Amino acid sequence: xxxxxxxxxxxxxxxxxxxxxxxxxxxERDRGIxxxxxxxxxxxxxxxxxLAGCGGGNGGGADRFRAAFPAGGSQETLDPHVAPNFVDQxxxxxxxxxxxxxxxxxxxxxxxxxxWESDAAGTRWHVRLRAARFHDGRPVTAKDxxxxxxxxxxxxxxxxxxxxxxxxxxxxxxxxxxxxxTLALEKPDFGFPTAFGGPxxxxxPDGTTAFRNPVGSGPFRYVSFTPGGTARYRRxxxxxxxxxxxxxxxxxxANEESARVNALLSGQVHYAADLAGAFVERxxxxxxxxxxxxxxxxxxxxxxxxxxxxxxDSRLVQAMALGIDREALVRVALAGHGEAGNDLFGxxxxxxxxxxxxxxxxxxxxxxxxxxxxxxxxxxxLDTSTLDAAWEPAAALMTRQLAEIGLRxxxxxxxxxxxxxxxxxxxxxxxxxxxxxxxxxxxEQRFRSGAARNMTGFRSGRFDRLLDRARTARDExxxxxxxxxxxxxxxxxxxLLVWAFSDANDGIAASVRGLRAAPPxxxxxxxxxxxxLA
Numbered sequence: 304x305x306x307x308x309x310x311x312x313x314x315x316x317x318x319x320x321x322x323x324x325x326x327x328x329x330x331e332r333d334r335g336i337x338x339x340x341x342x343x344x345x346x347x348x349x350x351x352x353x354l355a356g357c358g359g360g361n362g363g364g365a366d367r368f369r370a371a372f373p374a375g376g377s378q379e380t381l382d383p384h385v386a387p388n389f390v391d392q393x394x395x396x397x398x399x400x401x402x403x404x405x406x407x408x409x410x411x412x413x414x415x416x417x418x419w420e421s422d423a424a425g426t427r428w429h430v431r432l433r434a435a436r437f438h439d440g441r442p443v444t445a446k447d448x449x450x451x452x453x454x455x456x457x458x459x460x461x462x463x464x465x466x467x468x469x470x471x472x473x474x475x476x477x478x479x480x481x482x483x484x485t486l487a488l489e490k491p492d493f494g495f496p497t498a499f500g501g502p503x504x505x506x507x508p509d510g511t512t513a514f515r516n517p518v519g520s521g522p523f524r525y526v527s528f529t530p531g532g533t534a535r536y537r538r539x540x541x542x543x544x545x546x547x548x549x550x551x552x553x554x555x556x557a558n559e560e561s562a563r564v565n566a567l568l569s570g571q572v573h574y575a576a577d578l579a580g581a582f583v584e585r586x587x588x589x590x591x592x593x594x595x596x597x598x599x600x601x602x603x604x605x606x607x608x609x610x611x612x613x614x615x616d617s618r619l620v621q622a623m624a625l626g627i628d629r630e631a632l633v634r635v636a637l638a639g640h641g642e643a644g645n646d647l648f649g650x651x652x653x654x655x656x657x658x659x660x661x662x663x664x665x666x667x668x669x670x671x672x673x674x675x676x677x678x679x680x681x682x683x684x685l686d687t688s689t690l691d692a693a694w695e696p697a698a699a700l701m702t703r704q705l706a707e708i709g710l711r712x713x714x715x716x717x718x719x720x721x722x723x724x725x726x727x728x729x730x731x732x733x734x735x736x737x738x739x740x741x742x743x744x745x746x747e748q749r750f751r752s753g754a755a756r757n758m759t760g761f762r763s764g765r766f767d768r769l770l771d772r773a774r775t776a777r778d779e780x781x782x783x784x785x786x787x788x789x790x791x792x793x794x795x796x797x798x799l800l801v802w803a804f805s806d807a808n809d810g811i812a813a814s815v816r817g818l819r820a821a822p823p824x825x826x827x828x829x830x831x832x833x834x835x836l837a
Contacts, residue, residue, distance in 0.1 A: 367551040368815075368834050370574035371563045374556030379530035382514045383505035384455045384462045389576060390554060393829040394528075395505055397536050397552055399519035402430065402448065402506065403499035404826035407597075408653045409741040411496050412826060415443060415506060415520070415543075419499070425491035425775060432482040435543040437508055438524045445478035450509040452486075458755065462503030466748050466755060470495065492774040494782065497741040502824065522547045522832035531556060547832035548817065560692075567592055567810050573836070574818070575810040576829075579692045580638055583808050592810050599642050599650055599804030600822040603693060604735045605685070605701075607798035610760025611731050613683065618676040619710075620798050623732075624662060625669035626708040627701055633803050636697035640808075644801035646794045654742030654783065656790040669708040679709040686733035687714050688722040693805060694734040738807070739822040746770060746789060750797055759798035766792045813837075 372390035380386075383395040402416035417433040435443040454460055456468035475487035488495060498504065508518055517525050522544070523536035536552040555572065557563045560582045563575035568591065578586070578594075586592050607614040607623060614620050629643035642650065645662050649655040673679055685701070687694045698714035705712050712732075717725050726733040735758070737745070747770060748754060752762040766789055773785040793799065811818055814837040821827035 366549055366836070367553060368549045368574070368831055368836065369553045369555060369572040370576065370829070370831065371555050371557040371566050371572045372576045373558045373563075374531055376531045380514060381517045381525070381528055381534075383507065383519070384451075384460050384503045386503060386505075389823060389829075390556070392502055392824070393576075393831070394534050394554055395502075396521065396829055397523040397534075397554075397831065398517055398521045398525060399505035399507065400435070400443075400521050401500055401504050402432075403496060405500045405739075405741070405824060407821055407825050407827065408651070409497075409649070409739060409825070410653050411500055411741075414500070414826075415448075416499060419496055421493060421495075425493045425495075425777070426488045428486045428488070428495060429479075430484050430486065432484075433543060434482070435520050436541055437520045438518050438539055438541075439508075440541075441508060442481065443506060443520050444481050444509070445484035446509045447506055448484055449473070449476060449478060450511075451506045452504070454507075455503055463748075464498060464501035464503045464744075466751075467495075467498040467501055467744060468504065470498075490771070490774065493777050494743050494774055497744050500826075501740075501744065523552050526551075542832075544832075548835045549831070552831055564810065567812065570812070573812045573815050573834075574831075578808040578810055579640070579805075583640065586810050591813050593813055593815075595809045595811060595818065595820040597807040597820045597822045597828075600739055600807035601805045602648050602650075602737045602801050603637070603641070603644065603691075603697070603803040603805050604737065605800040605802060606726075606730075606733050606735050606758050607800065608731050608760050609796075609798040610762075613676075613678060613681060614731060614798055616676050616678075617796060618672040619678055619681075620796070622669040622672040622676070622678075622708055622710070623705070624800055625665045625672070626705045626710070627800070627802055628664045628704050629662075629802050631704070632697055632700055635700050636693040637803055637805050641803045641805040644803045646799060646801050647790055648737060648745050648799070648801060649739070649742040650804050652739065652742055654786055656787040656794075658787065659791060659794065662794075664704075666707055673709040680711060681709075682711045682713050683732055684730070685712050685714045686717055686722070686726040686730045688717050688719050688734070690719050690722055691734065691736055693803075697734070697802070736805075739824045742790075743770075743773065743786060746786070746793070750793055750799075761793075761797040761799075763792060763796060766797075 372393060374390050375388050383399045386392055386395045400415050402414055403411045404414045406412055415432055415435055417431045419428055419430045421428050432443060437443060452468050452471060453473050455462035456465055458465055470488050472487040472489050476485060478484045522539055522542045524539045526535040526537050528534040534554045538547045538550050540546045557566060560578055564582050566572045567575040586594055607620055609615060624646055633641050633643055647656055685698055687698045702712040702714060748756050749758045750761050752767050769785050769789040773782045776782040776785060807823055816835045816837060817833040819827055
């Protein structure tokens, strides 16, 4: 949640909630899935007070790294299984670890899992863990993995990866040794290991229910945390990959981009997350800072609810898709910092249906579809928010573009704190974003019929069957062909309008080494244990 604030964790997702802490809706958890929330109270004054404690000029100490993120307010938790926003995922990376992680293209890489392999049917996955320990000295065992996955699969917990982990038959799954286990699946799935790296799949000690003083196996140990405030960590000397280069890590809240940029330029922090527009331009050419830009890392979307009028009429879904000018939206709403979308998620990622033709604007055809639907002059409410700097200018431009095909868009700006819950409850068209996620996981979580996080109310037996066949295909080419056909259906029928992919930008001090540009949700993003300070 996505995650890929202008925007989740796609949350998103991841996923973002992308991007689900306790009591929040799936969309709110996903902000990259919808990618972030604002501090519940305090605003700029609270941010200034928090940053004032940094000390000037050195980010708070020669061996202390300080990172500024938009935060989630007083409801924040260090429970990694309900970590929806970018800041939650950064904290989870510091404290915990996962069986696997994602490359920049969302391919799966080993982490706590040393290896994995399936049986011939794809229903049993045998996993071997590497030798690793929790911060209290206990070894990470197969029982810890089973407990963590069972907990994250519980819908009441709210993990962004709940649907993926719910495929496990926990009654038939077993620890076969201290560091070996077998995960039994309800159905064959040769792509199941993508779940090992998903947001909200962190491994916690068996029986953990409270996270006031969390124990993980990540590169940093817990020191202190105030929800909506600063989180402090100390280097874990016993980490399986070796101790971090820095002694201390602090993650501080700063919801306003101006506050993050000013803190970076003044030397109060070393890292400022999630920057956009004019702030990116402001940092260019500054000798004291560098920009880390991950190209087309965030899908910019309009969600059309196909289970509600007027978009239960597929002709109006098609008319919207054909009526917008994507290139103009990139130029205006993203100030050129992105690429036109093709109503498909994951451009450039493994599994993306790159062979489908680019959708362009066709005013005459779109106008004809509106006429055929008897919808000329129809008023269509479009939900937007200040959560993402691109949404309001995009809404204004779309209003002018769609007037040319006979639709009357009526943008309405909802409060940032309740945007996703309000839009889900009564919206028919709304802006959203999703950060990088494995393409098959995105399709499963967001568009399978009846999925808890289905974005548009889309239902298609053909689409579901293609996903089922892709899961059971051992051959990579066959699997990709099936996923491409599923994405063709999605593009034409689902109500997902991916109008662009925007860049993800983070700023770092020139003294920082060991960080590179990487898409949110990937392994290299916010990997602070490899940081050194010159």
